[in-house]
Amino acid sequence: MKVKDLKQYSQSRAQLIEKALEEYLPGDDVVPEILHRSMRYSTLGGGKRLRGILALAAAEMAGGSRDTALPLAAALEMIHAFSLIHDDLPCMDDDDWRRGKPSNHKMFGEAIALLAGDALLTRAFYLLTRLALPGDVVVNIVAEVAQAVGSEGLIGGQVVDLQSEGKQVDRATLEYIHCHKTGDLIAVALRTGAMVGGAGEELLASLTAYGRELGLLFQITDDILDVEGDADKLGKPVGSDVSHGKATYPALFGMEKAKEAAQAAAANALAAVAGLGEEAWPLRELIDYILHRDR
Amino acid sequence: MKVKDLKQYSQSRAQLIEKALEEYLPGDDVVPEILHRSMRYSTLGGGKRLRGILALAAAEMAGGSRDTALPLAAALEMIHAFSLIHDDLPCMDDDDWRRGKPSNHKMFGEAIALLAGDALLTRAFYLLTRLALPGDVVVNIVAEVAQAVGSEGLIGGQVVDLQSEGKQVDRATLEYIHCHKTGDLIAVALRTGAMVGGAGEELLASLTAYGRELGLLFQITDDILDVEGDADKLGKPVGSDVSHGKATYPALFGMEKAKEAAQAAAANALAAVAGLGEEAWPLRELIDYILHRDR
Numbered sequence: 001m002k003v004k005d006l007k008q009y010s011q012s013r014a015q016l017i018e019k020a021l022e023e024y025l026p027g028d029d030v031v032p033e034i035l036h037r038s039m040r041y042s043t044l045g046g047g048k049r050l051r052g053i054l055a056l057a058a059a060e061m062a063g064g065s066r067d068t069a070l071p072l073a074a075a076l077e078m079i080h081a082f083s084l085i086h087d088d089l090p091c092m093d094d095d096d097w098r099r100g101k102p103s104n105h106k107m108f109g110e111a112i113a114l115l116a117g118d119a120l121l122t123r124a125f126y127l128l129t130r131l132a133l134p135g136d137v138v139v140n141i142v143a144e145v146a147q148a149v150g151s152e153g154l155i156g157g158q159v160v161d162l163q164s165e166g167k168q169v170d171r172a173t174l175e176y177i178h179c180h181k182t183g184d185l186i187a188v189a190l191r192t193g194a195m196v197g198g199a200g201e202e203l204l205a206s207l208t209a210y211g212r213e214l215g216l217l218f219q220i221t222d223d224i225l226d227v228e229g230d231a232d233k234l235g236k237p238v239g240s241d242v243s244h245g246k247a248t249y250p251a252l253f254g255m256e257k258a259k260e261a262a263q264a265a266a267a268n269a270l271a272a273v274a275g276l277g278e279e280a281w282p283l284r285e286l287i288d289y290i291l292h293r294d295r
Numbered sequence: 296m297k298v299k300d301l302k303q304y305s306q307s308r309a310q311l312i313e314k315a316l317e318e319y320l321p322g323d324d325v326v327p328e329i330l331h332r333s334m335r336y337s338t339l340g341g342g343k344r345l346r347g348i349l350a351l352a353a354a355e356m357a358g359g360s361r362d363t364a365l366p367l368a369a370a371l372e373m374i375h376a377f378s379l380i381h382d383d384l385p386c387m388d389d390d391d392w393r394r395g396k397p398s399n400h401k402m403f404g405e406a407i408a409l410l411a412g413d414a415l416l417t418r419a420f421y422l423l424t425r426l427a428l429p430g431d432v433v434v435n436i437v438a439e440v441a442q443a444v445g446s447e448g449l450i451g452g453q454v455v456d457l458q459s460e461g462k463q464v465d466r467a468t469l470e471y472i473h474c475h476k477t478g479d480l481i482a483v484a485l486r487t488g489a490m491v492g493g494a495g496e497e498l499l500a501s502l503t504a505y506g507r508e509l510g511l512l513f514q515i516t517d518d519i520l521d522v523e524g525d526a527d528k529l530g531k532p533v534g535s536d537v538s539h540g541k542a543t544y545p546a547l548f549g550m551e552k553a554k555e556a557a558q559a560a561a562a563n564a565l566a567a568v569a570g571l572g573e574e575a576w577p578l579r580e581l582i583d584y585i586l587h588r589d590r
Contacts, residue, residue: 011471031455032454032458035454109386122445129438133427134430139433146424151414153323294449
Protein backbone atom coordinates (compact mmCIF):
# COMPACT_ATOMS: atom_id res chain seq x y z
CA MET A 1 0.00 0.00 0.00
CA LYS A 2 1.29 3.41 -0.98
CA VAL A 3 1.94 5.55 2.04
CA LYS A 4 0.08 8.87 2.23
CA ASP A 5 -2.65 7.79 -0.11
CA LEU A 6 -5.73 8.94 1.78
CA LYS A 7 -8.12 7.04 -0.44
CA GLN A 8 -6.41 3.69 0.16
CA TYR A 9 -5.96 4.54 3.84
CA SER A 10 -9.67 5.28 4.23
CA GLN A 11 -10.86 2.33 2.18
CA SER A 12 -8.84 -0.21 4.13
CA ARG A 13 -10.18 1.15 7.40
CA ALA A 14 -13.75 1.43 6.14
CA GLN A 15 -13.52 -2.27 5.27
CA LEU A 16 -12.39 -3.13 8.79
CA ILE A 17 -15.26 -1.12 10.23
CA GLU A 18 -17.75 -2.74 7.88
CA LYS A 19 -16.57 -6.19 8.98
CA ALA A 20 -16.77 -5.17 12.64
CA LEU A 21 -20.32 -3.84 12.19
CA GLU A 22 -21.32 -7.03 10.41
CA GLU A 23 -20.07 -8.95 13.43
CA TYR A 24 -21.32 -6.65 16.20
CA LEU A 25 -24.89 -6.33 14.91
CA PRO A 26 -27.23 -9.23 15.68
CA GLY A 27 -27.85 -11.35 12.57
CA ASP A 28 -31.10 -10.89 10.69
CA ASP A 29 -32.13 -14.40 11.78
CA VAL A 30 -32.18 -13.31 15.44
CA VAL A 31 -35.65 -12.57 16.93
CA PRO A 32 -37.16 -10.05 16.32
CA GLU A 33 -35.89 -10.55 12.77
CA ILE A 34 -37.50 -7.47 11.25
CA LEU A 35 -35.82 -5.21 13.79
CA HIS A 36 -32.39 -6.69 13.13
CA ARG A 37 -32.94 -6.51 9.37
CA SER A 38 -33.85 -2.86 9.77
CA MET A 39 -30.81 -2.11 11.95
CA ARG A 40 -28.51 -3.83 9.45
CA TYR A 41 -30.16 -2.17 6.46
CA SER A 42 -29.23 1.31 7.64
CA THR A 43 -25.83 0.52 9.12
CA LEU A 44 -24.14 -1.87 6.69
CA GLY A 45 -22.93 -1.37 3.16
CA GLY A 46 -22.77 2.37 2.92
CA GLY A 47 -21.42 5.63 4.19
CA LYS A 48 -17.98 7.17 4.30
CA ARG A 49 -17.33 5.84 7.84
CA LEU A 50 -15.73 9.21 8.60
CA ARG A 51 -16.37 8.96 12.35
CA GLY A 52 -15.10 5.41 12.61
CA ILE A 53 -12.00 6.15 10.56
CA LEU A 54 -11.21 9.19 12.70
CA ALA A 55 -11.48 7.09 15.85
CA LEU A 56 -9.08 4.48 14.46
CA ALA A 57 -6.67 7.19 13.26
CA ALA A 58 -6.63 8.90 16.65
CA ALA A 59 -6.10 5.59 18.45
CA GLU A 60 -3.10 4.77 16.29
CA MET A 61 -1.74 8.28 16.61
CA ALA A 62 -1.84 7.94 20.39
CA GLY A 63 0.08 4.67 20.18
CA GLY A 64 -2.90 2.32 20.55
CA SER A 65 -3.93 -0.54 18.31
CA ARG A 66 -6.54 -0.41 15.58
CA ASP A 67 -8.04 -3.69 16.76
CA THR A 68 -8.64 -2.38 20.26
CA ALA A 69 -10.39 0.67 18.82
CA LEU A 70 -12.66 -1.26 16.44
CA PRO A 71 -15.65 -1.62 18.82
CA LEU A 72 -15.46 2.15 19.36
CA ALA A 73 -15.39 2.83 15.61
CA ALA A 74 -18.36 0.52 15.09
CA ALA A 75 -20.28 2.10 17.99
CA LEU A 76 -19.80 5.58 16.52
CA GLU A 77 -21.07 4.42 13.13
CA MET A 78 -24.12 2.85 14.82
CA ILE A 79 -24.82 6.18 16.51
CA HIS A 80 -24.45 7.97 13.19
CA ALA A 81 -26.89 5.49 11.60
CA PHE A 82 -29.34 6.00 14.50
CA SER A 83 -29.26 9.76 13.98
CA LEU A 84 -29.86 9.45 10.22
CA ILE A 85 -32.80 7.04 10.64
CA HIS A 86 -34.54 9.33 13.13
CA ASP A 87 -33.65 12.41 11.07
CA ASP A 88 -35.33 10.92 7.99
CA LEU A 89 -38.64 10.15 9.76
CA PRO A 90 -41.75 11.98 8.52
CA CYS A 91 -42.01 14.03 11.72
CA MET A 92 -38.42 15.21 11.20
CA ASP A 93 -36.91 15.86 7.73
CA ASP A 94 -39.28 13.43 6.00
CA ASP A 95 -36.68 12.06 3.60
CA ASP A 96 -37.60 9.11 1.40
CA TRP A 97 -34.03 8.45 0.31
CA ARG A 98 -30.71 7.93 2.06
CA ARG A 99 -27.40 6.92 0.50
CA GLY A 100 -29.13 6.11 -2.80
CA LYS A 101 -31.67 3.70 -1.33
CA PRO A 102 -35.09 4.11 0.31
CA SER A 103 -34.81 5.47 3.83
CA ASN A 104 -35.40 3.07 6.69
CA HIS A 105 -39.04 3.95 7.31
CA LYS A 106 -39.86 3.63 3.61
CA MET A 107 -38.57 0.06 3.77
CA PHE A 108 -39.75 -1.03 7.23
CA GLY A 109 -42.44 1.44 8.27
CA GLU A 110 -42.19 4.25 10.78
CA ALA A 111 -42.54 2.20 13.95
CA ILE A 112 -39.75 -0.23 13.10
CA ALA A 113 -37.53 2.64 11.91
CA LEU A 114 -38.07 4.44 15.20
CA LEU A 115 -37.24 1.32 17.21
CA ALA A 116 -34.27 0.39 15.01
CA GLY A 117 -32.80 3.84 15.73
CA ASP A 118 -33.39 3.35 19.46
CA ALA A 119 -31.81 -0.11 19.33
CA LEU A 120 -28.74 1.10 17.39
CA LEU A 121 -28.13 3.83 19.95
CA THR A 122 -28.47 1.29 22.75
CA ARG A 123 -26.28 -1.25 20.97
CA ALA A 124 -23.57 1.39 20.59
CA PHE A 125 -23.40 1.87 24.34
CA TYR A 126 -23.29 -1.86 24.86
CA LEU A 127 -20.45 -2.14 22.37
CA LEU A 128 -18.42 0.49 24.21
CA THR A 129 -18.50 -1.70 27.30
CA ARG A 130 -16.75 -4.43 25.26
CA LEU A 131 -13.61 -2.31 24.76
CA ALA A 132 -10.61 -4.27 26.04
CA LEU A 133 -9.37 -1.44 28.26
CA PRO A 134 -9.23 -0.69 32.00
CA GLY A 135 -12.68 -0.03 33.46
CA ASP A 136 -11.98 3.61 34.25
CA VAL A 137 -10.99 4.36 30.66
CA VAL A 138 -14.12 2.66 29.34
CA VAL A 139 -16.29 4.64 31.76
CA ASN A 140 -14.73 7.90 30.55
CA ILE A 141 -15.29 6.93 26.94
CA VAL A 142 -18.96 6.07 27.58
CA ALA A 143 -19.41 9.40 29.39
CA GLU A 144 -17.81 11.42 26.57
CA VAL A 145 -19.85 9.67 23.87
CA ALA A 146 -23.09 10.12 25.84
CA GLN A 147 -22.40 13.82 26.28
CA ALA A 148 -21.58 14.25 22.59
CA VAL A 149 -24.84 12.56 21.58
CA GLY A 150 -27.16 13.94 24.27
CA SER A 151 -29.46 16.91 24.72
CA GLU A 152 -26.56 19.37 24.62
CA GLY A 153 -24.77 17.54 21.80
CA LEU A 154 -25.96 15.92 18.56
CA ILE A 155 -29.60 15.69 19.68
CA GLY A 156 -29.56 19.30 20.88
CA GLY A 157 -28.23 20.30 17.45
CA GLN A 158 -31.08 18.45 15.75
CA VAL A 159 -33.60 20.30 17.91
CA VAL A 160 -32.23 23.75 17.10
CA ASP A 161 -31.97 22.78 13.42
CA LEU A 162 -35.65 21.78 13.43
CA GLN A 163 -36.70 24.95 15.16
CA SER A 164 -34.79 27.06 12.65
CA GLU A 165 -36.50 25.60 9.63
CA GLY A 166 -38.03 28.28 7.44
CA LYS A 167 -36.69 31.03 9.70
CA GLN A 168 -33.91 33.56 9.20
CA VAL A 169 -31.35 32.52 11.80
CA ASP A 170 -28.36 34.45 13.09
CA ARG A 171 -24.75 33.37 12.99
CA ALA A 172 -24.72 32.12 16.59
CA THR A 173 -27.68 29.81 15.95
CA LEU A 174 -26.16 28.47 12.76
CA GLU A 175 -22.90 27.77 14.56
CA TYR A 176 -24.76 26.06 17.39
CA ILE A 177 -26.44 23.74 14.89
CA HIS A 178 -23.24 22.89 13.03
CA CYS A 179 -21.10 22.56 16.10
CA HIS A 180 -23.49 20.16 17.82
CA LYS A 181 -25.37 18.36 15.07
CA THR A 182 -22.20 17.43 13.20
CA GLY A 183 -19.17 18.62 15.14
CA ASP A 184 -19.71 16.92 18.49
CA LEU A 185 -19.73 13.35 17.17
CA ILE A 186 -16.71 14.02 14.95
CA ALA A 187 -14.78 15.61 17.81
CA VAL A 188 -15.67 12.83 20.23
CA ALA A 189 -14.60 10.20 17.68
CA LEU A 190 -11.13 11.73 17.71
CA ARG A 191 -11.06 12.21 21.48
CA THR A 192 -12.25 8.75 22.43
CA GLY A 193 -10.06 7.17 19.77
CA ALA A 194 -7.10 8.91 21.36
CA MET A 195 -8.26 7.75 24.79
CA VAL A 196 -8.16 4.16 23.53
CA GLY A 197 -4.52 4.78 22.68
CA GLY A 198 -3.85 6.30 26.10
CA ALA A 199 -3.32 9.88 24.86
CA GLY A 200 -2.25 12.62 27.25
CA GLU A 201 -3.98 15.97 27.70
CA GLU A 202 -1.92 17.73 25.03
CA LEU A 203 -2.77 15.36 22.20
CA LEU A 204 -6.41 15.29 23.34
CA ALA A 205 -6.56 19.09 23.20
CA SER A 206 -5.07 19.20 19.69
CA LEU A 207 -7.44 16.55 18.39
CA THR A 208 -10.44 18.23 19.99
CA ALA A 209 -9.62 21.55 18.34
CA TYR A 210 -9.01 19.76 15.03
CA GLY A 211 -12.28 17.85 15.37
CA ARG A 212 -14.34 20.99 15.95
CA GLU A 213 -12.87 22.72 12.90
CA LEU A 214 -13.20 19.61 10.78
CA GLY A 215 -16.87 19.28 11.77
CA LEU A 216 -17.46 22.89 10.82
CA LEU A 217 -15.60 22.45 7.53
CA PHE A 218 -17.61 19.31 6.80
CA GLN A 219 -20.89 21.07 7.43
CA ILE A 220 -20.09 24.23 5.46
CA THR A 221 -18.93 22.24 2.43
CA ASP A 222 -22.03 20.06 2.78
CA ASP A 223 -24.19 23.20 2.69
CA ILE A 224 -22.29 24.49 -0.36
CA LEU A 225 -22.70 21.17 -2.16
CA ASP A 226 -26.41 21.15 -1.34
CA VAL A 227 -26.92 24.58 -2.84
CA GLU A 228 -24.77 23.86 -5.89
CA GLY A 229 -26.43 20.47 -6.37
CA ASP A 230 -29.92 21.91 -6.06
CA ALA A 231 -29.02 24.83 -8.32
CA ASP A 232 -27.74 22.33 -10.88
CA LYS A 233 -30.89 20.31 -10.70
CA LEU A 234 -33.21 23.27 -10.83
CA GLY A 235 -31.23 25.22 -13.40
CA LYS A 236 -30.99 28.15 -11.03
CA PRO A 237 -27.87 30.27 -10.62
CA VAL A 238 -25.51 28.86 -8.01
CA GLY A 239 -25.96 30.64 -4.72
CA SER A 240 -29.73 31.10 -4.93
CA ASP A 241 -31.56 30.16 -1.80
CA VAL A 242 -32.71 26.68 -2.71
CA SER A 243 -31.80 25.06 0.57
CA HIS A 244 -35.33 24.05 1.60
CA GLY A 245 -35.53 26.78 4.23
CA LYS A 246 -32.71 25.08 6.16
CA ALA A 247 -30.22 27.18 8.06
CA THR A 248 -27.05 27.09 5.96
CA TYR A 249 -23.92 29.16 5.49
CA PRO A 250 -24.65 30.05 1.85
CA ALA A 251 -28.22 31.03 2.71
CA LEU A 252 -27.07 33.24 5.56
CA PHE A 253 -23.89 34.79 4.21
CA GLY A 254 -23.97 34.14 0.47
CA MET A 255 -21.84 31.68 -1.44
CA GLU A 256 -18.63 33.69 -1.48
CA LYS A 257 -18.51 34.19 2.28
CA ALA A 258 -19.45 30.55 2.80
CA LYS A 259 -16.43 29.48 0.77
CA GLU A 260 -14.24 31.83 2.77
CA ALA A 261 -15.57 30.33 5.98
CA ALA A 262 -14.70 26.84 4.67
CA GLN A 263 -11.17 27.99 3.86
CA ALA A 264 -10.84 29.48 7.34
CA ALA A 265 -12.04 26.29 9.03
CA ALA A 266 -9.58 24.29 6.93
CA ALA A 267 -6.71 26.57 7.95
CA ASN A 268 -7.70 26.34 11.62
CA ALA A 269 -7.93 22.56 11.45
CA LEU A 270 -4.47 22.39 9.89
CA ALA A 271 -3.08 24.70 12.58
CA ALA A 272 -4.59 22.52 15.32
CA VAL A 273 -2.51 19.53 14.25
CA ALA A 274 0.59 21.51 13.28
CA GLY A 275 2.38 20.34 16.43
CA LEU A 276 1.79 16.67 15.67
CA GLY A 277 4.33 14.55 13.84
CA GLU A 278 4.46 12.96 10.42
CA GLU A 279 2.05 10.23 11.53
CA ALA A 280 -0.78 12.78 11.57
CA TRP A 281 -0.71 12.95 7.77
CA PRO A 282 -4.19 11.38 7.34
CA LEU A 283 -5.71 14.16 9.43
CA ARG A 284 -3.95 16.79 7.27
CA GLU A 285 -4.88 15.13 3.99
CA LEU A 286 -8.47 14.79 5.11
CA ILE A 287 -8.86 18.55 5.42
CA ASP A 288 -7.95 19.00 1.78
CA TYR A 289 -10.17 16.15 0.76
CA ILE A 290 -13.23 17.56 2.51
CA LEU A 291 -12.54 21.08 1.22
CA HIS A 292 -12.46 19.88 -2.39
CA ARG A 293 -14.88 16.95 -2.32
CA ASP A 294 -17.83 16.80 -4.65
CA ARG A 295 -19.90 14.55 -2.25
CA MET B 296 -41.53 5.46 60.26
CA LYS B 297 -43.34 2.21 60.82
CA VAL B 298 -41.32 -0.77 59.70
CA LYS B 299 -42.86 -3.06 57.06
CA ASP B 300 -45.19 -0.41 55.74
CA LEU B 301 -44.69 -0.79 52.00
CA LYS B 302 -46.54 2.40 51.17
CA GLN B 303 -44.33 4.57 53.36
CA TYR B 304 -41.24 2.66 52.22
CA SER B 305 -42.10 3.28 48.58
CA GLN B 306 -43.11 6.89 49.03
CA SER B 307 -39.93 7.88 50.82
CA ARG B 308 -37.82 6.27 48.06
CA ALA B 309 -39.94 7.71 45.26
CA GLN B 310 -39.29 11.14 46.78
CA LEU B 311 -35.54 10.53 46.76
CA ILE B 312 -35.71 9.43 43.13
CA GLU B 313 -37.82 12.44 42.18
CA LYS B 314 -35.26 14.76 43.77
CA ALA B 315 -32.42 12.95 41.99
CA LEU B 316 -34.19 13.21 38.62
CA GLU B 317 -34.83 16.89 39.23
CA GLU B 318 -31.11 17.34 39.78
CA TYR B 319 -29.80 15.02 37.05
CA LEU B 320 -31.97 16.42 34.25
CA PRO B 321 -30.76 19.66 32.64
CA GLY B 322 -32.90 22.60 33.77
CA ASP B 323 -35.55 23.91 31.43
CA ASP B 324 -33.54 27.12 31.05
CA VAL B 325 -30.68 25.21 29.39
CA VAL B 326 -30.47 25.45 25.57
CA PRO B 327 -32.34 23.93 23.76
CA GLU B 328 -35.00 24.86 26.30
CA ILE B 329 -37.91 23.13 24.57
CA LEU B 330 -36.06 19.81 24.57
CA HIS B 331 -35.25 20.01 28.26
CA ARG B 332 -38.83 21.08 29.07
CA SER B 333 -40.05 18.07 27.13
CA MET B 334 -37.64 15.67 28.88
CA ARG B 335 -38.66 17.01 32.28
CA TYR B 336 -42.37 16.96 31.43
CA SER B 337 -42.38 13.19 30.92
CA THR B 338 -39.92 12.24 33.62
CA LEU B 339 -40.79 14.37 36.64
CA GLY B 340 -43.85 14.43 38.85
CA GLY B 341 -45.41 11.09 38.13
CA GLY B 342 -45.15 7.36 38.00
CA LYS B 343 -44.80 4.69 40.62
CA ARG B 344 -40.97 4.66 40.29
CA LEU B 345 -41.15 0.87 40.54
CA ARG B 346 -37.86 0.34 38.67
CA GLY B 347 -35.97 2.94 40.68
CA ILE B 348 -37.34 1.69 43.99
CA LEU B 349 -36.36 -1.89 43.13
CA ALA B 350 -32.82 -0.77 42.31
CA LEU B 351 -32.51 1.03 45.65
CA ALA B 352 -34.00 -1.94 47.52
CA ALA B 353 -31.60 -4.40 45.89
CA ALA B 354 -28.62 -2.13 46.59
CA GLU B 355 -29.52 -1.95 50.28
CA MET B 356 -30.20 -5.67 50.45
CA ALA B 357 -26.71 -6.33 49.10
CA GLY B 358 -25.20 -4.08 51.75
CA GLY B 359 -24.73 -0.98 49.60
CA SER B 360 -25.92 2.54 50.24
CA ARG B 361 -29.03 4.13 48.83
CA ASP B 362 -27.14 7.29 47.94
CA THR B 363 -24.64 5.41 45.80
CA ALA B 364 -27.50 3.73 43.93
CA LEU B 365 -29.47 6.93 43.28
CA PRO B 366 -27.95 7.73 39.84
CA LEU B 367 -28.82 4.17 38.81
CA ALA B 368 -32.41 4.54 40.03
CA ALA B 369 -32.74 7.85 38.17
CA ALA B 370 -31.21 6.39 35.00
CA LEU B 371 -33.70 3.50 35.03
CA GLU B 372 -36.61 5.91 35.42
CA MET B 373 -35.28 8.00 32.49
CA ILE B 374 -35.17 4.86 30.37
CA HIS B 375 -38.72 4.01 31.42
CA ALA B 376 -39.81 7.54 30.46
CA PHE B 377 -38.02 7.24 27.10
CA SER B 378 -39.87 4.00 26.36
CA LEU B 379 -43.25 5.52 27.25
CA ILE B 380 -42.71 8.64 25.11
CA HIS B 381 -41.77 6.58 22.05
CA ASP B 382 -44.55 4.06 22.75
CA ASP B 383 -47.15 6.84 22.75
CA LEU B 384 -46.09 8.29 19.36
CA PRO B 385 -48.66 8.16 16.54
CA CYS B 386 -46.62 5.59 14.60
CA MET B 387 -46.63 3.34 17.69
CA ASP B 388 -49.61 3.11 20.11
CA ASP B 389 -50.85 6.61 19.26
CA ASP B 390 -51.84 7.51 22.81
CA ASP B 391 -52.92 11.06 23.58
CA TRP B 392 -52.77 10.62 27.34
CA ARG B 393 -50.21 9.35 29.80
CA ARG B 394 -50.41 9.43 33.57
CA GLY B 395 -53.48 11.68 33.44
CA LYS B 396 -51.90 14.39 31.29
CA PRO B 397 -51.42 14.86 27.54
CA SER B 398 -48.71 12.60 26.18
CA ASN B 399 -45.39 14.19 25.26
CA HIS B 400 -46.08 14.60 21.54
CA LYS B 401 -49.47 16.18 22.24
CA MET B 402 -47.67 18.83 24.27
CA PHE B 403 -44.47 19.31 22.28
CA GLY B 404 -45.11 17.84 18.84
CA GLU B 405 -43.85 14.58 17.41
CA ALA B 406 -40.35 15.68 16.51
CA ILE B 407 -39.51 17.02 19.96
CA ALA B 408 -41.10 13.97 21.61
CA LEU B 409 -38.96 11.69 19.45
CA LEU B 410 -35.80 13.62 20.32
CA ALA B 411 -36.70 13.92 24.01
CA GLY B 412 -36.96 10.13 24.14
CA ASP B 413 -33.59 9.78 22.42
CA ALA B 414 -32.04 12.29 24.80
CA LEU B 415 -33.46 10.59 27.91
CA LEU B 416 -32.03 7.24 26.83
CA THR B 417 -28.66 8.89 26.20
CA ARG B 418 -28.77 10.80 29.47
CA ALA B 419 -29.44 7.53 31.32
CA PHE B 420 -26.20 6.04 30.01
CA TYR B 421 -24.32 9.18 30.92
CA LEU B 422 -25.75 9.05 34.42
CA LEU B 423 -24.60 5.45 34.89
CA THR B 424 -21.03 6.60 34.30
CA ARG B 425 -21.40 8.91 37.31
CA LEU B 426 -21.88 6.00 39.74
CA ALA B 427 -19.26 6.27 42.49
CA LEU B 428 -18.02 2.71 42.04
CA PRO B 429 -14.93 0.98 40.63
CA GLY B 430 -14.70 1.29 36.83
CA ASP B 431 -15.19 -2.41 36.19
CA VAL B 432 -18.43 -2.49 38.17
CA VAL B 433 -19.76 0.55 36.29
CA VAL B 434 -18.86 -1.05 32.96
CA ASN B 435 -20.77 -4.21 33.91
CA ILE B 436 -23.79 -2.16 34.97
CA VAL B 437 -23.79 -0.20 31.69
CA ALA B 438 -23.53 -3.47 29.74
CA GLU B 439 -26.41 -5.11 31.63
CA VAL B 440 -28.67 -2.09 31.25
CA ALA B 441 -27.86 -1.80 27.53
CA GLN B 442 -28.70 -5.46 26.98
CA ALA B 443 -31.96 -5.17 28.93
CA VAL B 444 -33.03 -2.17 26.83
CA GLY B 445 -31.70 -3.24 23.43
CA SER B 446 -32.97 -5.15 20.41
CA GLU B 447 -33.28 -8.38 22.38
CA GLY B 448 -34.66 -6.67 25.48
CA LEU B 449 -37.25 -3.93 26.01
CA ILE B 450 -37.06 -2.66 22.42
CA GLY B 451 -37.32 -6.21 21.06
CA GLY B 452 -40.43 -6.68 23.20
CA GLN B 453 -41.97 -3.50 21.76
CA VAL B 454 -41.34 -4.79 18.24
CA VAL B 455 -43.03 -8.15 18.84
CA ASP B 456 -45.89 -6.41 20.64
CA LEU B 457 -46.41 -4.14 17.62
CA GLN B 458 -46.31 -7.04 15.20
CA SER B 459 -48.87 -8.95 17.25
CA GLU B 460 -51.46 -6.21 17.20
CA GLY B 461 -54.79 -7.42 15.89
CA LYS B 462 -53.48 -10.97 15.54
CA GLN B 463 -54.17 -14.11 17.53
CA VAL B 464 -50.82 -14.85 19.17
CA ASP B 465 -49.64 -18.02 20.85
CA ARG B 466 -48.45 -18.39 24.42
CA ALA B 467 -44.74 -18.25 23.49
CA THR B 468 -45.20 -14.94 21.69
CA LEU B 469 -47.17 -13.44 24.56
CA GLU B 470 -44.49 -14.53 27.02
CA TYR B 471 -41.78 -13.06 24.79
CA ILE B 472 -43.56 -9.71 24.81
CA HIS B 473 -44.14 -9.65 28.56
CA CYS B 474 -40.73 -11.00 29.45
CA HIS B 475 -38.89 -8.43 27.35
CA LYS B 476 -41.13 -5.37 27.16
CA THR B 477 -41.69 -5.23 30.91
CA GLY B 478 -39.65 -7.94 32.59
CA ASP B 479 -36.16 -7.14 31.38
CA LEU B 480 -36.02 -3.60 32.78
CA ILE B 481 -37.51 -4.72 36.10
CA ALA B 482 -35.07 -7.64 36.38
CA VAL B 483 -32.08 -5.46 35.46
CA ALA B 484 -33.12 -2.85 38.03
CA LEU B 485 -32.81 -5.52 40.72
CA ARG B 486 -29.60 -6.99 39.30
CA THR B 487 -27.74 -3.71 38.82
CA GLY B 488 -29.00 -2.40 42.15
CA ALA B 489 -27.50 -5.49 43.77
CA MET B 490 -24.27 -4.94 41.81
CA VAL B 491 -24.05 -1.45 43.32
CA GLY B 492 -24.15 -3.14 46.71
CA GLY B 493 -21.49 -5.66 45.68
CA ALA B 494 -23.80 -8.69 45.64
CA GLY B 495 -22.42 -12.17 45.00
CA GLU B 496 -23.69 -14.62 42.41
CA GLU B 497 -26.22 -16.25 44.73
CA LEU B 498 -28.09 -13.07 45.62
CA LEU B 499 -27.94 -11.96 41.97
CA ALA B 500 -29.52 -15.23 40.86
CA SER B 501 -32.34 -14.95 43.43
CA LEU B 502 -33.08 -11.36 42.47
CA THR B 503 -33.01 -12.17 38.76
CA ALA B 504 -35.53 -14.98 39.23
CA TYR B 505 -37.67 -12.73 41.42
CA GLY B 506 -37.45 -9.91 38.87
CA ARG B 507 -38.62 -12.08 35.98
CA GLU B 508 -41.63 -13.35 37.93
CA LEU B 509 -42.45 -9.90 39.22
CA GLY B 510 -42.34 -8.50 35.69
CA LEU B 511 -44.68 -11.23 34.52
CA LEU B 512 -47.00 -10.64 37.48
CA PHE B 513 -46.98 -6.91 36.79
CA GLN B 514 -47.87 -7.42 33.16
CA ILE B 515 -50.63 -10.00 33.73
CA THR B 516 -52.30 -7.84 36.39
CA ASP B 517 -51.94 -4.85 34.07
CA ASP B 518 -53.73 -6.80 31.33
CA ILE B 519 -56.46 -7.85 33.77
CA LEU B 520 -56.96 -4.27 34.96
CA ASP B 521 -57.13 -3.08 31.34
CA VAL B 522 -59.87 -5.54 30.51
CA GLU B 523 -61.80 -4.90 33.73
CA GLY B 524 -61.36 -1.15 33.33
CA ASP B 525 -62.49 -1.19 29.73
CA ALA B 526 -65.35 -3.51 30.52
CA ASP B 527 -66.42 -1.12 33.28
CA LYS B 528 -66.30 1.81 30.92
CA LEU B 529 -68.08 0.09 28.12
CA GLY B 530 -70.63 -1.68 30.27
CA LYS B 531 -69.53 -5.02 28.86
CA PRO B 532 -69.17 -8.16 30.92
CA VAL B 533 -65.71 -8.49 32.46
CA GLY B 534 -63.55 -10.80 30.36
CA SER B 535 -64.89 -9.70 26.97
CA ASP B 536 -62.17 -9.03 24.45
CA VAL B 537 -61.97 -5.27 24.73
CA SER B 538 -58.21 -5.08 24.79
CA HIS B 539 -57.81 -3.14 21.53
CA GLY B 540 -56.48 -6.18 19.67
CA LYS B 541 -53.43 -6.23 21.97
CA ALA B 542 -51.89 -9.54 22.96
CA THR B 543 -52.95 -10.08 26.58
CA TYR B 544 -53.39 -12.95 29.00
CA PRO B 545 -57.15 -12.51 29.40
CA ALA B 546 -57.64 -12.28 25.63
CA LEU B 547 -55.62 -15.45 25.05
CA PHE B 548 -56.62 -17.65 27.98
CA GLY B 549 -59.75 -16.06 29.41
CA MET B 550 -60.02 -14.12 32.66
CA GLU B 551 -59.99 -17.07 35.01
CA LYS B 552 -56.81 -18.59 33.63
CA ALA B 553 -55.21 -15.14 33.59
CA LYS B 554 -55.89 -14.76 37.29
CA GLU B 555 -54.45 -18.20 37.91
CA ALA B 556 -51.32 -17.22 35.97
CA ALA B 557 -50.99 -14.11 38.14
CA GLN B 558 -51.26 -16.24 41.28
CA ALA B 559 -48.62 -18.61 39.94
CA ALA B 560 -46.23 -15.78 39.11
CA ALA B 561 -46.76 -14.36 42.61
CA ALA B 562 -45.98 -17.74 44.19
CA ASN B 563 -42.86 -18.15 42.06
CA ALA B 564 -41.66 -14.65 42.93
CA LEU B 565 -42.14 -15.38 46.62
CA ALA B 566 -40.25 -18.66 46.29
CA ALA B 567 -37.35 -16.89 44.52
CA VAL B 568 -36.69 -14.72 47.58
CA ALA B 569 -37.53 -17.38 50.19
CA GLY B 570 -33.84 -17.85 50.97
CA LEU B 571 -33.29 -14.16 51.69
CA GLY B 572 -33.49 -12.73 55.18
CA GLU B 573 -35.94 -10.46 56.94
CA GLU B 574 -34.52 -7.43 55.12
CA ALA B 575 -36.12 -8.66 51.88
CA TRP B 576 -39.58 -7.81 53.27
CA PRO B 577 -40.24 -5.01 50.74
CA LEU B 578 -39.78 -7.47 47.88
CA ARG B 579 -42.23 -9.87 49.52
CA GLU B 580 -44.79 -7.18 50.31
CA LEU B 581 -44.54 -5.85 46.77
CA ILE B 582 -45.78 -9.13 45.31
CA ASP B 583 -48.96 -8.90 47.30
CA TYR B 584 -49.38 -5.25 46.46
CA ILE B 585 -49.10 -5.84 42.72
CA LEU B 586 -51.38 -8.87 42.85
CA HIS B 587 -54.14 -6.87 44.52
CA ARG B 588 -53.58 -3.39 43.14
CA ASP B 589 -56.35 -1.54 41.38
CA ARG B 590 -53.87 0.55 39.27
